[in-house]
Amino acid sequence: MYQANIIKKIIALTSALFFLFVNTTVAIAANTNNVKSASNKSSSAVTDEEIYYLLNRISFGVRPGDIESVKAIGIKAFIEEQLNPETIPESQSVTDFIKDDDALTMSPIALYRSFGPPAVKAAMAKAGSDSPDDKKEAQKEIHKLAHEVFKDNAQLRVLRALYSPRQLQEVMTDFWFNHFNISADKGLDRILVGNYENVAIRPYTMGKFRDLLGATCHHAAMLFYLDNAENSIAKTDKNGKKYGGLNENYARELMELHTLGVDGGYTQDDVIQLAKILTGLGLPPQGRRAFAAGIDENTGTYFNEQRHDFSDKILLGQTIKGSGEQEIEQALDILASNPATARHISYQLAQYFVADKPPSSLVRKLTNRYMQSGGNIKAMLADLFTSNEFWDPQYRQAKYKNPFRYAVSVLRSTNAQPDNYDRVIDFLRQQGMPLYGCLTPDGYKNTEDAWLNPDTLLKRIGFATGIASGSMKQLCPQPPNYNDLSTTFGDKLSVNTQHVISKAPDKLKVALLLGSPDFMRY
Amino acid sequence: MYILNRRQFLQNASLISLSALFPGTSSWAFSNGNINSTNNKLIVILLRGAIDGLSVVVPYGDNRYYDLRPTIAVAKPGQDQGVIDLNSYFGMHPALAPLLPFWQAKTLAFVQAAGSPDPTRSHFDAQDYMETGVPGKKMITSGWLNRLVCEIPSNKSPLQALSLGAVLPRIFAGAAEVGSAPRTISGNKIVLDRPVIGDLFSELYCDQSSDLGRAYADGMAAHKTIEEAMTEPAKPANSPPAASADTPAQFNPFSRSGVVGMGENGGKNSTIDALLAEQKAASRGAPSPKNNGDFGKQLALLMNRDNSIQIAFTDFGGWDTHVNQGNGKGQLANRLEPLAAGLAELVDGLGPLYKQTTIVVMSEFGRTVKENGNRGTDHGHGNAMWLLGGNISGGKVYGRWSDLNESNLYQGRDLPATTDFRDVLCYVLNDHLAVSKKSLANIFPGFTMSGKALA
Numbered sequence: 022m023y024q025a026n027i028i029k030k031i032i033a034l035t036s037a038l039f040f041l042f043v044n045t046t047v048a049i050a051a052n053t054n055n056v057k058s059a060s061n062k063s064s065s066a067v068t069d070e071e072i073y074y075l076l077n078r079i080s081f082g083v084r085p086g087d088i089e090s091v092k093a094i095g096i097k098a099f100i101e102e103q104l105n106p107e108t109i110p111e112s113q114s115v116t117d118f119i120k121d122d123d124a125l126t127m128s129p130i131a132l133y134r135s136f137g138p139p140a141v142k143a144a145m146a147k148a149g150s151d152s153p154d155d156k157k158e159a160q161k162e163i164h165k166l167a168h169e170v171f172k173d174n175a176q177l178r179v180l181r182a183l184y185s186p187r188q189l190q191e192v193m194t195d196f197w198f199n200h201f202n203i204s205a206d207k208g209l210d211r212i213l214v215g216n217y218e219n220v221a222i223r224p225y226t227m228g229k230f231r232d233l234l235g236a237t238c239h240h241a242a243m244l245f246y247l248d249n250a251e252n253s254i255a256k257t258d259k260n261g262k263k264y265g266g267l268n269e270n271y272a273r274e275l276m277e278l279h280t281l282g283v284d285g286g287y288t289q290d291d292v293i294q295l296a297k298i299l300t301g302l303g304l305p306p307q308g309r310r311a312f313a314a315g316i317d318e319n320t321g322t323y324f325n326e327q328r329h330d331f332s333d334k335i336l337l338g339q340t341i342k343g344s345g346e347q348e349i350e351q352a353l354d355i356l357a358s359n360p361a362t363a364r365h366i367s368y369q370l371a372q373y374f375v376a377d378k379p380p381s382s383l384v385r386k387l388t389n390r391y392m393q394s395g396g397n398i399k400a401m402l403a404d405l406f407t408s409n410e411f412w413d414p415q416y417r418q419a420k421y422k423n424p425f426r427y428a429v430s431v432l433r434s435t436n437a438q439p440d441n442y443d444r445v446i447d448f449l450r451q452q453g454m455p456l457y458g459c460l461t462p463d464g465y466k467n468t469e470d471a472w473l474n475p476d477t478l479l480k481r482i483g484f485a486t487g488i489a490s491g492s493m494k495q496l497c498p499q500p501p502n503y504n505d506l507s508t509t510f511g512d513k514l515s516v517n518t519q520h521v522i523s524k525a526p527d528k529l530k531v532a533l534l535l536g537s538p539d540f541m542r543y
Numbered sequence: 544m545y546i547l548n549r550r551q552f553l554q555n556a557s558l559i560s561l562s563a564l565f566p567g568t569s570s571w572a573f574s575n576g577n578i579n580s581t582n583n584k585l586i587v588i589l590l591r592g593a594i595d596g597l598s599v600v601v602p603y604g605d606n607r608y609y610d611l612r613p614t615i616a617v618a619k620p621g622q623d624q625g626v627i628d629l630n631s632y633f634g635m636h637p638a639l640a641p642l643l644p645f646w647q648a649k650t651l652a653f654v655q656a657a658g659s660p661d662p663t664r665s666h667f668d669a670q671d672y673m674e675t676g677v678p679g680k681k682m683i684t685s686g687w688l689n690r691l692v693c694e695i696p697s698n699k700s701p702l703q704a705l706s707l708g709a710v711l712p713r714i715f716a717g718a719a720e721v722g723s724a725p726r727t728i729s730g731n732k733i734v735l736d737r738p739v740i741g742d743l744f745s746e747l748y749c750d751q752s753s754d755l756g757r758a759y760a761d762g763m764a765a766h767k768t769i770e771e772a773m774t775e776p777a778k779p780a781n782s783p784p785a786a787s788a789d790t791p792a793q794f795n796p797f798s799r800s801g802v803v804g805m806g807e808n809g810g811k812n813s814t815i816d817a818l819l820a821e822q823k824a825a826s827r828g829a830p831s832p833k834n835n836g837d838f839g840k841q842l843a844l845l846m847n848r849d850n851s852i853q854i855a856f857t858d859f860g861g862w863d864t865h866v867n868q869g870n871g872k873g874q875l876a877n878r879l880e881p882l883a884a885g886l887a888e889l890v891d892g893l894g895p896l897y898k899q900t901t902i903v904v905m906s907e908f909g910r911t912v913k914e915n916g917n918r919g920t921d922h923g924h925g926n927a928m929w930l931l932g933g934n935i936s937g938g939k940v941y942g943r944w945s946d947l948n949e950s951n952l953y954q955g956r957d958l959p960a961t962t963d964f965r966d967v968l969c970y971v972l973n974d975h976l977a978v979s980k981k982s983l984a985n986i987f988p989g990f991t992m993s994g995k996a997l998a
Contacts, residue, residue: 251866255916264916266917268916268917269915269922273664273922283663289664452709453710461860470684470716472710474709475759475761475763476762476765478758479759479762479766482735483733483734486734517746529743533744533747536747537747538753
């Protein structure tokens, strides 16, 4: 739960400090001509506005009291702490939620057996029935359970974004999940998506990119989603009938989206070569061999030599000798160490954390750090958060919140204590951003042009007024008090927004703040 | 260059006041029946994920088709789940049966082996190119449909261009303002219809030089227009807005019934929520037609009620059939069925308006001619474009076609793109929307129409 002890009534900030957030190109703040690396500043020299900006980028939104907490330890220590999430104790609400639900920590294999087709079989065997009607009934029940598992995972995602003190880790989980997107709308991935995020994404968010790449490549959810489970050498059976064959889907996206980028210099032939390298990597066999040796319980993957193409391959000009599973590691090494990958990842990070059109000097800096550090994400982030570009005042309020960030930031700002998150999940669907529901492998974008839309903007205002009025009881049982919010946000608003709020009836002030143009940006 | 685009119109208008702009009835809306050449309609439907055009317009007359697709070929006419014969060589997928009457009435045509000159097999690049209308150039940010709106005379309606869906697609990005509506169109009241709340938020979003200010103004304008259009019976002109009963004197900022923020129509809202809960997002936010089978009925209803709607766009996903594509039945058939039914309902619902309307259905690229190892198909090149419309010379399969001989395929594996998709679009724009050649050059820079797309 959100800890109330960090709220300290502080002296109202001097009203002389107005920052115009609406027109970000007009920087009127003091010191704006003098862009300094904030890490070099002593914490006393850092303004509340700078901390507000930093918090908005590193977390899913500022809560009342957050600015003071950062001030207390200094921003350097704060960034350092966020870059090392393992040093921060996880929130009790998160650990309790996980403890209460076995399905949240089950392995892919266990999930498959408990909520996939084997569960139906088991239920039928237990009932000693083989009637089709019973089977239908059993299927329905198992589907229901599977949907529950999915829903719990979606709730946990919101819960973490809302309460976890490891905010940067959650923000990076959002970033990497979309980079290595899978969709819960594709069959089996409905039950595997939570495990995928917990096992293949979250532990690697600030480690080496190569490890993250390897983890996603060796997870059942990814291999199923991008059809590599179907990718096999073409074979001929006893009767001369051909079966199996290449499936290029994962190979293509592995280069286009996960590593090199679409202009990363690969050809259709490279796609085919990589597809051949990846043949055989898929899901465990079924039936009698369901417990075969070599099944990785933790990731739900299995390398089937029988399906692998053992010929030599040439990927991006480099020869990879046909050797089996080891070829995949070689290929991932080649892809991860390619400068095109460094550029691609750097651009995306800069775009996510700074601006939709990120400054090229920053992209270059991050690219160099990637190459120099062997793809060390933490080192890249440390550079990013201390770069002049990041602290350039022109980027304050430069980003438009995507629906997830908007909803979570509303809840964080009001210190809402939701009973459950169904309305957030509904809201995200109506905004065109269902949780775990991006069907295409490019994941959700984080740019303004992807999300700013007249109809959805009005719906955001509807959401804000719903929270403010107390009519969304599940999400925010107590209507928030404007005074609690104004301490943190009041002087960060544009002159116009402050003016409109000041003359509005008290009952509407919170709705206006949360639905304001200022609150749509960060 | 156009003198005053609709964005500028709204900018100027905002100097007055929003409420003065949007009285009870769309004063700018053309009255029904007032047909002129510039009020012809265009509906574009993008099938994201690359639909298999060889299952849509099936070359059953070429036996290689059956050799190359042992499990996923659609059978010959007359066989079980076989194609519907079109011209003794091509047949239409059996799931498209609802469209047969239009083929027979010669208002449905296909252009087979159409596509982009760019060789990319990336969904995302290819969709972008089809939406920007400038293949191969990544720096283009505006969409061709938006540039079209800039080129045609404005009818000053916030819904002249209408996008259906939660996110504004690339094809509509650009200078002209575009109205957007949820996929489930309804005339529900929203919290901003309450005068005090609405006025305060209008003030918050009064800055028309900001993206957010314009989006807000557009959203309100579109909302009011849709609300009026969907409210039965149509109100006489100059009647006061429905919300005016809610005067400041009896002001209660929030509904008595504990309304939830997103829509105020309590009972109806829960149905819509339930419907929405069933929807699954698909390619780039586009849902599968399975979950949006009503799109045709709804769009037709709205277009009939508000004749100012001229250019509409929507998209459907779920066509990326790498695995178990199916043949006359199966995965692809299950998605084609609701799409065809929706299109048929759209045409039927448009009624007399169909004469003025052209519907284009397209997809970013086609799929491999040969089936892959998983009874599916991989990313290919040329594809079929579908044209429906009262003025289309239909009942024909257009496009340059040789056969499926490997030597005639693009890179030995895919249908070539023998007709540039822009050539088809130019034809429609020129012939149907009276867009001049000069304007076409602004809409599709660097491209010149051959005039032979439907020759």
